[in-house]
Amino acid sequence: MSSRIATVARLRRPHAVPREGVLVGVLVIEVIALAQLSPYFLNIDDLLGAAQFFVETGLMALGMTLVIIVGGIDLSVGGSLALASVTLGFSYSAGAPLWFSILAAIGVSTAGGFLNGYLTTRWAIHPLAITLATGELFRGIAAAITNEGAVSTFPSWFNRIGQSQIGPMPAQLIVLVVAATALWLALSRGRFGRHVYAIGINEEAARFSGIPVKRIKMLLYGITGFLVGIAAVIYTSRVSTARSDADIGIELSVIAAVFLGGASFYGGAGTVLGTMLGVVIIALLQQGLLLVPNLDSNWTQVAIGAVMVAGVFANEFFRRGER
Numbered sequence: 001m002s003s004r005i006a007t008v009a010r011l012r013r014p015h016a017v018p019r020e021g022v023l024v025g026v027l028v029i030e031v032i033a034l035a036q037l038s039p040y041f042l043n044i045d046d047l048l049g050a051a052q053f054f055v056e057t058g059l060m061a062l063g064m065t066l067v068i069i070v071g072g073i074d075l076s077v078g079g080s081l082a083l084a085s086v087t088l089g090f091s092y093s094a095g096a097p098l099w100f101s102i103l104a105a106i107g108v109s110t111a112g113g114f115l116n117g118y119l120t121t122r123w124a125i126h127p128l129a130i131t132l133a134t135g136e137l138f139r140g141i142a143a144a145i146t147n148e149g150a151v152s153t154f155p156s157w158f159n160r161i162g163q164s165q166i167g168p169m170p171a172q173l174i175v176l177v178v179a180a181t182a183l184w185l186a187l188s189r190g191r192f193g194r195h196v197y198a199i200g201i202n203e204e205a206a207r208f209s210g211i212p213v214k215r216i217k218m219l220l221y222g223i224t225g226f227l228v229g230i231a232a233v234i235y236t237s238r239v240s241t242a243r244s245d246a247d248i249g250i251e252l253s254v255i256a257a258v259f260l261g262g263a264s265f266y267g268g269a270g271t272v273l274g275t276m277l278g279v280v281i282i283a284l285l286q287q288g289l290l291l292v293p294n295l296d297s298n299w300t301q302v303a304i305g306a307v308m309v310a311g312v313f314a315n316e317f318f319r320r321g322e323r
Contacts, residue, residue: 019262022314023277030281034288041288044168052162052170052238054283056081056231057250058276059176061257062183063113063224065275068258069187070199070217071267072127076116076135077228078251079142082244084109084232086142089151089242098158105236106229112138113225117218135251142244150243154236162238172234179227184272196220200267256304257282260311282307 034041041047060077067074088105092098116134120127164171187193198206199213207213236242261278263270282304289300 019314020271020274020277023261023274023281027277027281027284030284030288034284034292038288038291038293040291047284047287048168048170051173051283053287054279055170055172055176056235056238056247057253057257057283058279059179059227059231059234060224060250060254061261061275061279062179062272063220063227064254064258065261065263065270065272066183066187066196066220067127067224068263068265069196069267069270070220071203072120072217072221073131073255074113074116074221074224075128075131075251075255076112076138077224077254078247078249079135079138079140080109080112080225080228081232081235081250082246082248083112083138083142084229085236085242085246086145086244088233088236089154090145093151093153098155102233105232106226109229109232110222110225113228114218114222116225117221120221121214121217139244146242146244148244150241152241154240158237159240160237162234162236163240172238175230175234179230180272180276187272192216197268200269203267253282253286253304256308256311260307260314278311 031042060081064074064077084105087108088101091104092101096104112134116127116131119125119130119134160171162172166174187196195206195211195216198209198211199216203213232246235246239246257278258270258275259265259278260281261271261274261276263275285303285307286300289295289303
């Protein structure tokens, strides 16, 4: 039975060339359109510099991809990032060594991810409801710790984590590439990836085939929390500040990138490459619209919403085609 599930998982994985080929086409059209709207958009230095702003989104989107493949969702990533950032900043300001504060931040967000996994699997609470609640809880704890204050006194070596460059390329982009490569290998090579897709396709059948469904789903939420912690360290270093209102609403950009990249509400679909293309499309859209002269900044959110709606319809089109 296990081999049957593995075979089904391989057959039902999304076809990378059609979906991701469409995303590449969308990216090309987007670049051409934004270049027409703004004469500053195609500046290579500005484009590479803008990459530092989507590394955190990309790291969280990788974790979100894993969760959505198995039919879940995590709305707590923004609150978890804020709590991890505050943990880092305020533990350091209280006298803890900075290396310990960094590990504490990653540990807190990882624990938050496992908490989400435990509540959704052991107590069968819908992930939409529980992660919405825990996201507010995490940000509320961060606000209570800081009392709306902030920490901005970090040593220069820490600030270089999120601000330094290797040539024209932001150094933290390497972290995103390494994380994406590791998750791509995990999903596309070996039993783990087959089990993840099998759970998303038919959780009940996967359970009867002997796949440890609850354990894997908890692990995926934990991995998401770990990646949020890494993102929080990079974010705190980049802005040189730890505060409770860090990146409010970032979970919407994360989810938009994942669904645009080919993940499905129904589970069983999603790829690392698709998610990364989704992250780049949304990041360039945000950056490009900021460079358009006399354009109201509110239109950026409208554009992201429109892209997300288009992504949902595209996913439905491909899902029916794969049937």
